[in-house]
Amino acid sequence: TDLETNWCYFKGEIMPLADAKVSVATHALNYGTACFEGIRAYWNDNQQQMYVLKMREHYQRFLRNCGLIKIKLNQTVEDLCNITLEVLRKNQYKQDVYIRPLAFKATPTIKLMLSGLEDEVTIYTFPMGNYVDISSGLNVSISSWQRINDNAIPARGKICGAYVNSALAVDDALQAGFDEAIFLTKDGNVSEGSSCNLFIIRGKELITPAVTEDILEGITRAAIIELVSAEEDLGLRVIERPIDRSELYQADEVFFCGTGVQVSPVTRIDDRAIGNGTPGKFTLEIQKRYFAAARGDNDKYMHWVTPVY
Numbered sequence: 183t184d185l186e187t188n189w190c191y192f193k194g195e196i197m198p199l200a201d202a203k204v205s206v207a208t209h210a211l212n213y214g215t216a217c218f219e220g221i222r223a224y225w226n227d228n229q230q231q232m233y234v235l236k237m238r239e240h241y242q243r244f245l246r247n248c249g250l251i252k253i254k255l256n257q258t259v260e261d262l263c264n265i266t267l268e269v270l271r272k273n274q275y276k277q278d279v280y281i282r283p284l285a286f287k288a289t290p291t292i293k294l295m296l297s298g299l300e301d302e303v304t305i306y307t308f309p310m311g312n313y314v315d316i317s318s319g320l321n322v323s324i325s326s327w328q329r330i331n332d333n334a335i336p337a338r339g340k341i342c343g344a345y346v347n348s349a350l351a352v353d354d355a356l357q358a359g360f361d362e363a364i365f366l367t368k369d370g371n372v373s374e375g376s377s378c379n380l381f382i383i384r385g386k387e388l389i390t391p392a393v394t395e396d397i398l399e400g401i402t403r404a405a406i407i408e409l410v411s412a413e414e415d416l417g418l419r420v421i422e423r424p425i426d427r428s429e430l431y432q433a434d435e436v437f438f439c440g441t442g443v444q445v446s447p448v449t450r451i452d453d454r455a456i457g458n459g460t461p462g463k464f465t466l467e468i469q470k471r472y473f474a475a476a477r478g479d480n481d482k483y484m485h486w487v488t489p490v491y
């Protein structure tokens with residue numbers, strides 16, 4: 183595959199992804215004991231430059247999350263940033279790229295404990311454009327699968343094993359002809375999508391579930407809160423609070439956000455049109471400003487991005 187022809191970081195060196203192999207007895211393969219990240223780098227054709235978006239924030243979250251399952255890496259945030267830039271340069275990309283850091287319990291053992299095992303980290307990358315349709319609006323459903331709660335598997339941990347929960351939900355949704363699934367928490371509040379956070383707009387309020395609603399504490403979510411709070415001409419007030427299921431159906435606008443989905447309008451939920459059934463005006467404005475910042479086209483947001491070349 184294309185993916186296999188790329189260069190990656192594994193076992194302390196840059197190597198072909200095709201050579202980065204592990205044993206089938208690897209603890210993480212058997213038990214899901216690993217943490218991952220998803221980062222994007224955008225190619226700016228006018229500037230002939232590539233920018234990694236919010237790289238430090240992603241690696242800060244990565245190391246925090248590794249701590250949850252007692253993965254201890256020798257690399258600092260700074261080291262991981264430098265390795266990422268090295269991998270990107272080695273691949274010589276001139277297009278949008280997805281970056282996948284993965285830290286895992288590497289010891290070949292069937293013992294379930296987390297302590298006393300070897301930890302390893304890899305970073306691989308591949309070209310990736312839009313992951314979902316970001317222009318025409320997504321048709322989504324509320325999942326019958328409940329979001330994993332913090333006392334079962336912490337959703338904020340971006341723990342590999344936890345993504346079985348997301349896979350169950352998104353597969354059901356796709357097989358039923360929807361584009362994505364929305365999780366409710368064990369209390370029945372709106373949580374997030376299978377791989378993205380969620381915002382609704384009601385009047386002049388931009389509302390998103392608080393970080394205590396079993397969500398991943400999304401970097402894109404935080405970026406949008408930062409952007410909308412700074413761009414006062416939008417006239418939106420950001421509010422983090424529990425969201426009821428029926429508020430989704432009655433919202434003026436709904437959109438997903440995340441490294442993969444970027445900013446994606448949701449125009450239909452459970453066979454109900456959101457607003458007038460087309461992408462909302464605030465959503466499209468936020469999307470436009472987000473992309474300008476992410477691609478290094480807005481001087482005000484250059485602190486969001488790291489140049490590769």
Ligand code: PMP
Nearest residue numbers: 377378379398400401402440441
């Ligand atoms: N929620 C889940 C469950 C995710 O997997 C992701 C990551 N793609 C997000 C939200 C969005 O997080 P971020 O903005 O940091 O990519």
